[in-house]
Amino acid sequence: VERKWRNFKKSNPTMLRFLAKHPELQKMRLHDFRHSFGSNLRDQGVSVEDICELLGHNDAEFTRRTYALPLENTHKKAIDFYEEKLKRKLVNFL
Incomplete structure (x- = not known):
């Protein structure tokens, strides 16, 4: 192939x-497309378990280590998402 x-x-x-x-x-x-596919899905917030199934793996930890590596902005997006949720909760609380 x-x-x-x-x-x-x-x-x-x-x-x-x-x-x-x-x-x-x-x-x-x-084969590099598999790696970018997994990483891009993770970057978009798809769970590692779902990525594991899409790639046909049996072990989510293997997928996490091998295919779903964080991209440059993955962690920033996660922090921003959490911050936005927290702001909404505080606005509703106050």
Whole structure:
């Protein structure tokens, strides 16, 4: 499968134009999409358990360690989400 992916990247005109604009992605393996899929889902707030199921894993801890690594803003988004919830609770309380 990986060989077909490499051949596709080398022979498809659309991919060649895309990779010319994004040279940092030229070495991207097909399997790397799984990692970015898991990380992007986590960044959007999807639970690791759901990501685990979507990736077909049996062990959520394996998914957490291997595929659902936090992106640059993941923790900031979580803090912002918590802060917004807390503000709403305080407004309703006061």
